[in-house]
Amino acid sequence: MRRQFIQRFGDRSRSVVQLVVLSTVLSVVLPAIFLTQGCSRFDAGNAPSKILLVSIDTTRADRLSAYGYKRPTTPFLKRFSKLGVRMENAFAVMPTTDPSHASILTGQYPRKHGIMRNAARRLDADAPTLATFLQERGYRTAAITARIGLDPELRHIAGFDDTNAPRAPKKWRSAGEVLRHASEWLDEREGERWFLWVHLWEPHLPYEPAQPYRDKFIKRPTRDYRRYSELDRFLESAEQLKEQEILRARSLYDGEIAASDRAVQRIVQGAYDAAPQGSPLVLxxxxxxxxxxxxxxxDLIGFGHGVLLFNETVRVPWLTVWEGQLEPSVLETPLSLVDLAPTVMDLVDPGRRYETDGRSVATSLRSREEPEPRAFYLERRLFNSTFREDLRHPETAIVDYPWKLIENEGEDVGELYHLERDPLEEVSLVGSEPKILEALSARLARWRADHPLPRQQGPKTRMAEQGEREQELEREREQEALRALGYID
Ligand SMILES: [Zn+2]
Incomplete structure (x- = not known):
């Protein structure tokens, strides 16, 4: 049949009927070809020609003066955010660095992109990313990161023309070093469209800001800051720490945020300098x-992140500035960071369909109209062998504002919070809101069923030994990857 079809339409002496049939077929097939080619109709004239994404590690929204915090931690971001849109309630998908960044860059939940913990696994080679999307549209793309685990080559995050990360044995580096590389990269981009992702590490433990930020929020500075660098002690239960130590550590954390604000100012300035015609899109x-x-x-963690799904470890800043294109505003609707990639894609090339778990809120950025409320999901990283029984089981949460339900698969009862009335999540309402609990629990179970855990990474609840062997293998694989990339001998 197929051969006959080709022979008939290969014949030069076509009848009128054949021509009508041919034109009908082409009118159906040709648009389909253009659409599958994705960027063939990309309107570069209306897209931002320079895009800067800055991710500041370990930064909770409520410690930024740009988000109303009483200490002046972020004077630059406070001013800069007024030029664009501040997402008042943005949530990370997982309070762990590598999985969360992979979600920012792909718009997928960790269960889909497969990076369920730090330094564990790599993205599937065909996973779509924001960088791939922009690369296909002619952007020169770069990732300059402060943490080795975020090296796109190591994690197989596709779409970056240029990458720059710390070299082993160094695992992270300061903002000064990151900014130097970013500045060098920008200096060579004259006349090009570009997308630059810059990652800063400062607010992550240990809290050791350089002066003037070290003493900035401490009333009576001390000479002995060494104890605040003792990671283990601060990662342990807060019960072991004195009140004074806690207040000092918080002030040092705020100092790190202030140092980051200054670094962000420098990189944003660099982006503007490199975009003489038209403002860059900055996230x-x-x-x-x-x-x-x-x-x-x-039995709870003192300082740090990764273990709990409460708002202090998942509510994050999300600012979007594109002067002259977006309406300056504050959007209150809770959003997930899986919404970031589809939103940027939509701003760049409106109307495309994307394979992500998130949704675009580009229309709201342009119009000041709140997006439709929509539920989203959170998850804690997986642990193989742990000191706490509950960490051996997956923990997930659904946020359907104002409700939030957290469930641990090893426990019979979850924790239900009303985020508007109880923003600190102190009083679980599982006993008093049975209908809400039932409905949210069913939705969360459905999401887990629709998003099964990546098989290679399932927690070894019944076989702790096997889990430890797997961890050992992962360490070896990581070493192999580093070796392959020439980072270690
Ligand atoms: Zn992190």
Missing amino acids: IVSDHGESLAERRSS
Whole structure:
């Protein structure tokens, strides 16, 4: 049949009927070809020609003066955010660096992109990313990161023409070093369309800001800051820490935020200098927040992140500035960071369909209209062998504002919070809101069923030994990858 079809339409002496049939077929087939080619109708004239994404690690929204915090931690971001849109309630998908960044760059939940913990696995080669999308539209793309684990080559995050990350044995580096590389890269971009992702590490433990930020928020400075660098002690229960130590550590954390604000100012300035015609599209986010010893109970983490799904570790800043194109505003509707990639794609090339778990809010950025409320999901990273029984089981959450339900698969009862009335998530309402609990629990179970855990990474709840062997293998694989990339001998 197929051969006959080709022979008939290959014949030069076509009848009128054949021509009508041919034109009908072409009218159906040709648009389909253009659409599958994706960017063939890309309107570069209306797209931002320069795009800067800055992710500041470990930055919780409520410690930024740009988000109303009483200390002047972010004077630059406070001014800059007024030129664009501030997402008042943005949530990371997972309070762990590598999975969260992979979600920012792909618009997918970790269960889909497969990076379920730090330094664990790489993205599938065909996973679509924001960088790939922009590369296909003629942007020169670069990732300049402060953490080795975020090296796109190591994590197989596709779409970056240029990458720059710390070299082993160094695992992270300061903003000064990152900015130097970013500045060098921008200097060579004259006349090009570009997308630059810059990652800063400062607010992550240990809290060791350089002066003047070290003493900036401490009333009586001390000479002995060494103890605040003792990671293990601060990662342990807050119960072991004195009140004075907690306040000092929080002030040092705020100092790191202030140092980051200054670094962001320099990189944003660099982006504007490199975009003489038209303002760049600038996005500022964080991958997760930080516990600052709010939960003074013996079995919870003091400082740090990764373990709990409370707002202090998942509510993050998300600012979008594109002067002259977006209406300056504050959007209150809760959003997930899986919404970031589809939103940028939509601003660049409106009307495309994307394979992501998120949704575009580009219309709201342009119009000041709140997006439709929509539920989204959170998840804690997987642990293989742990000191706490609950960490051996997956923990997930649904946010359907104002409700938030957190469920641990090893426990019978979840935790239900009303975020408007109880923003600190102190009183679980599982006993008093049975209907809400039932409905949210069913939706969360459905999401888990629709998004099964990547098989290679399932927690080894019944076989701790096997889990540890797997961890060992992963470490070896990581070493292999580093070796392959020439980072270690
Ligand atoms: Zn992080």
